[in-house]
Amino acid sequence: MTKSKVAKKNMSISSERLTELRRKVLIESTGSSLRLSGSKLSDEQVEQISKSSGQK
Numbered sequence: 858m859t860k861s862k863v864a865k866k867n868m869s870i871s872s873e874r875l876t877e878l879r880r881k882v883l884i885e886s887t888g889s890s891l892r893l894s895g896s897k898l899s900d901e902q903v904e905q906i907s908k909s910s911g912q913k
Contacts, residue, residue, distance in 0.1 A: 887903050
């Protein structure tokens with residue numbers, strides 16, 4: 858087995874972890890974008906708004 862195949866095999870990520878990471882990136886990206894446009898919302902506040910609006 859080549860080194861690249863071994864590296865790929867050892868770098869697998871669970872679907873649950875991938876979902877968690879995607880959500881975290883979405884919250885951080887949204888928070889950053891809002892702050893660039895003048896909002897003072899924190900990432901925690903963005904997450905609360907996301908949860909209250911029913912998004913997963």
